[in-house]
Amino acid sequence: MDLKAYLTERCQIVDEALDRFLPTATELPASLHGSMRYSVFAGGKRVRPVLMLAACETVGGELKAALPAACAMEMIHTYSLIHDDLPAMDDDDFRRGNPTNHKVYGEATAILAGDALLTEAFILLSRDETGDPAAKLKVIHEIAAASGSRGMVGGQVVDMESEGKGEIDLATLSYIHTHKTGALIRASVRAGAILGGASADQLKAMTRYADAIGLAFQIADDILDVEGTTEELGKDAGSDEARGKATYPALMGLEASKQRAAELVDMALEALSVFDEKAEPLRLIASYIVKRKS
Amino acid sequence: MDLKAYLTERCQIVDEALDRFLPTATELPASLHGSMRYSVFAGGKRVRPVLMLAACETVGGELKAALPAACAMEMIHTYSLIHDDLPAMDDDDFRRGNPTNHKVYGEATAILAGDALLTEAFILLSRDETGDPAAKLKVIHEIAAASGSRGMVGGQVVDMESEGKGEIDLATLSYIHTHKTGALIRASVRAGAILGGASADQLKAMTRYADAIGLAFQIADDILDVEGTTEELGKDAGSDEARGKATYPALMGLEASKQRAAELVDMALEALSVFDEKAEPLRLIASYIVKRKS
Structure with missing residues (x-):
């Protein structure tokens, strides 16, 4: 199985669905919808939706059962990037090589576009379609809990408060990563499994998988920031170190x-x-994490 | 029936439930949870939750069936106020007589507290409890749609873009109000009715009620800004006019x-x-809107 071809095909499916689910850029207020679409289609690798779809199929579900939730997850991820980049937060001018949302649309619209994308995710997750309402409610709860003050937002706060302190220990760094990035990856995989009809044992195995790749992904990101080139990353290489951000290489060394x-x-x-060959994409994705260059 | 006593009792029920549903101020990250609670307990009149509970009971439902959703609605309302007050938006230093969230906790935490409150609303709405999952999904959809780019956030964008232009027509002003404030009031009343088990006809009547009081509420707010004193309002009287905000009195005159x-x-x-005496609170609330002083 060719992972690159698989990922390309999956990204297309997700992009097409996102385009369908999001209000068009001409619908009023056009500035808001334009701003939302700008960041959603700014070159994301769709890691979370791809994981969700793959988890759904691994347990025997159909791709389309998880497609709205996969897009909702990407909207939440995108909103978090828009808000993280704001002047009051990380104050970043570029993201994936493009000007950040507030540099193009202004700060007020960027804040509101983030708010609207987060909200749009729950509009999408609660759409009246086929599927078991109880499973959908469970998925909404899973995704909301992972995104809130005990999940992603909590991780962002601790990350922000730790910046420049220089004295971060491994426990704090682990809290930041499991919350800021790990929680959404875990929720993506679990939501896909739930929507695919996973058994309790299958859901447990999926959760272990998700927690392991979530942390691996973050450590690999930290390593890339040290070793990657600015061109490959689409942002300044070494930027974490420059702003005194806690990273794994800084704390435990590059080789470790x-x-x-x-x-x-x-x-x-x-x-x-515990899974059969349907888990092949999830296996290849795990292996790819430590090999990627951007 | 004494409306004042009724509202006081309902506010207590809502406040108590909000206190129970929100993470404590000592739970980490404490700054985030402190910031969330600061604005939730900053003296809001709980208009939306009170309406939701009353709508639920009017159609024969039990109060407790709508209590989590009522609190979720107040969290969404509070997040919108926190973000509206930000320097990049309305840049307000005071709200209900208290320093705004970002004046106390800083801009970054205020942005994230708003994000977390919006998310917490959906955590609460999707809790696994008694109740029909299909009705809950419908309520989530109703509330999310009212809050998003085609609802409240859309209204805020158009309001922001209209400010200082001086040339706002009635159609634009009406768009702003039906979206920025009307949508949440409509969703509150409808969600209460749905959770209370309303028939299709009852839901229609409730929607007409909500749309009428939503607009009345906003016009009354505009009138108060002209006629109220700074002390009564807890914000600067005449502040809408000072910043060139479109209002009904400015557009069609005070008497009209x-x-x-x-x-x-x-x-x-x-x-x-169409409703019996159980609708008495909703009737009194409607009449009260044009009589209140703050």
Whole structure:
């Protein structure tokens, strides 16, 4: 199986669905809808939706059962990036090589576009369609809890408060990562499994997989920030270090970080051992995390 | 029936439930949870939750069936106030006589507290409890749609873009009000009715009631901004005019605005004629809108 071709095909499916689910850029207020679409279609790799769709199919579900939720997850991820980039937060001018939302649409519209994308996610998740309402409610709860003050937003607050302190310990760094990025990855995989009709045991295995790749992904990101080039990353290389952000390489060294990432990938693959060949995409994605260049 | 005593009792029920549903101020990250609670307990009149509970009971439902959703609605209302007050938006230092969230917690935390409150609303709405999952999904959809780019956030964008232009017509002003404030009031009343088990006809009557009082409420607010004192309002009187905000009195005159508000209250009462004495609170609330001083 060719992972690159698979990811390209999946990105197309997700992009097409996002285009369908989002209000058009000409619908009033056009500035708002334009701003929402600008960031949603700014070159994201659709990691979370791809994981959700793959988890759904791994347990025997149909792709279309998880497609709205997969798009909702990407909207939540996008809103978090728009708000993170704001002057009051990370104050970033570029993201994936493009000007950030507030540089193009202004700060007020960027704040509101983020708010609207977060809200749009729940509009999408609660659409009246086929599917078991109880499973949908469970997925909404899963995704909301992962995104809130005990999940992603909480992680962002601790990350922000830790910046420049220089004295972050591993426990704090782990809190930041499991909350800021890990929670959404876990929710993506679990939501896909739930929508695909996973058994309790299958859901447990999926959760172990998700937690392992979530942390591996973040460590790999930290490593890339040290080793990648500005061109490859689409943002300034070494920017984490420059702003005194806590990272795994800074805390435990580059080699130990690489080793830890590799161990986590092994754990993720082990968790998938209960599944058949339908788990192949999830397996290849896990292995890819520590190999990617951007 | 004594409306004042009724509202006081209902506010207590809502406040108590909000206190129970929100993470405590000592739970980490404490700054975030403190910031969320600061604005939720900053003296709001709980208009939306009170309406939701009353609508639920009017159609024969139990108060507790709508209490989590009522609190969720107040969280969404509060998040919108926090974000509206930000320097990049209305740049307000005071709200209900207290320093605004970002003046106390800083801009970054205020943005994130708003994000977390919006998310917390959906955590609450999707809790696994008694109740029909299909009705809950419908309520989530109703509330999310009212809050998003085609509802409240859309209204805020158009309001912001119209400010200082001086050339706003009645159609634009009406768009702003039906979206920025009307949508949440409509969703509150409809959600209460749905959770209370309303028939299709009852839901229609409730929607007519909500649309009438929503607009009446906004016109009354505009009138108060002209006629109220700074002390009564807890914000600067005449502040709408000072910043060139479009208002009904500015557009159609003070007397015509008062007459329109009174007509809308009559329409609201007419819509309630299909209900029995259980609709008494909704009737008194409609009449109160044009009489209040703050």
